[in-house]
Amino acid sequence: MQRVALIGYGVMGGTHANAYKEMPGAELVCVIDIDEAKRKKAEETLGVRTYATFAEAVAAEDFGILDCCLPTFLHPDAVIEALDAGKHTLCEKPMALNVEECKRMIAARDRSGKHLQVCHVLRWWPEYVKLKEVVRSGKAGRLRNVTCTRIGGTPLWSWDHWLEDVERSGGALIDLHVHDIDWVCAMLGRPKAVFASASEIDRATGPAHVYATYLYDGIAAFAEGAWDQASGFEMACRVTCEDAVVSYSSAQNPTLQLQTASGSEPIPFDKVALDGAAAEEGNISDLGGYYAECKYFVDCIESGTTPSVVTAEEAMQNIEIAQAEFESLRTGKSVELP
Template sequence: MKIAIVGCGGMGNVHALSYVNMPDVELTGVCDLDIELAQALSLTTGAPAFTSFETMLNDADFDVVSVTLPSYLHKEYTLKAAQAGKHVICEKPLALNLEDAAAMIQGCEQYGVHLFVGHVVRFFPEYVQMKQAIDEGKLGRVGVIHAKRIGSHPGDVRPWFKDFEKSGGVITDLMIHDIDFLRWAVGEVKSVYGLNQRVNDIDYALVTLLFENGAVANVEAFWGYQGPFQTAVEIAGSKGIIRSDSQKSSSLHICKAPSDSEGRRFAEVPQSPGYASPYDLEIAHFIQCIRDGSEPIVTANDAYKALEITMAALESVRTGKSVQLKTSSTLEEETV
């Protein structure tokens, strides 16, 4: 299968390195308005460099395009690719508002191409294990979740991140990872309350999600942290607690509540999943879905629903009030 990339920044390089190491896949073009970025990725991969997407459409032979551009350009280039009959692998967030996201999904359906969205957290082994623990009933009824994702401000390297109209800020760009994971693992969200402070190089958010099943999650995201990038999740249920902390030597710990016969103490059982690049797993999965027509682990509608929760959080930040979400529905139902 032949692939092209539009957007040769950080995520463009991540996608490119996955493709060049993938069997039966050929990278046939890389494109960026910044000729230096395009040429640098061309040297790394051997794929021809372009500064015009239209020229790449005309001159390069490919079946799939990775859209790894800044978020505010996702809609424009996804629809251009769809019109040209190319399948699309788009980085998250799908778009910066629900209208654009719906147009992207409907446009790809109209032109008969697949649309995949890079919610890569679903491919991190420790997050997969947390969902499995919930699905298998190991935690009992899920009650309270705490999640955080913090790091330096990406706008220090890519200034567009500091423009809220182009990035959507820390909630839309960073917290959406945990929003999508928690919806996948815990269930649909009923209401959202958000706080967000943006001052200079600081963008901090704390969002509370109330799920339809009664679970509550406090989700934290922070751009401007002076230490290393880190993530943590703790999920407490009626039968036990599961936690993951990227700063711990073992990435996943399950604390089981002992039976009375064991005495009232907690036994902590670490689980250390083997490492494989989640991006490699994600992109290989999307390519396989194109080949055999199978349903992806994360659908375009999943990406739409994660964005819907994100937009509710931003509305709550603006109004200072909790925002109620519609009951579970698909994009098709919402647009009828």
């Protein structure tokens, strides 16, 4: 049984806490949050003990895993403190706001001998996983290009409005669009160069709508990430292959399709198998990918396996590419990735 402490009981902390509720092999022992109201909510909703700081929790509780769902600018210090205290650490994406901070986190992982996994959830999202499997099977023919979309409204709900502050969140480019940077790399590996454009860059919040092109040998990929939509949210990935298009969109029905010259057909995929009360209530698709990423980490620790679905080095590469996109926005030129 893996004993888990969770720090940061906001939107994502609530999602991870719900995942542990149903998870065999894991027990959420406490929640750490600076905000007294959040601690009270955790005590009432989850029935766990709560603490205001990691230091208090570590002094009072026995746990082996820290799950970090703090605002992004707080990830590096919190993750390093946990690893230095000998805790395996799961950290929400984006890993950090720059490569230097990611390097500090990786150095802490290496000196601790503990595991560090960054939650790039698309690697566990059932439709994305299936889409990649279909493309890799060769059924659709040779891959030609990849197009990703992730568009929604500005997040106005965050603690202390940290998400609306590009200095603390990285804005839409790092906070939201990093999912698709990660997915493009999961599909195609490290790009040779990146070019980014944005129509308007607010000094406080950063680019609200970014278009990025990734160059490979003979293949191009494109990703659009936006926080400027009046309403709704859509995420999508279209992979054009020589014989067919494999497409996922949260806005299309069925969500996952194979389109050939003779028409479209749905691609069946396995939803995440949930246990306990969640399974009895049916599949909670919104929780599925998050449940799977947390369960994967818990299972790795339980079995003494090094997590490998997305490594900290890959998560750092995502931040390197995001920084290259910021540079491209500044200079108006494409940026080589050596």
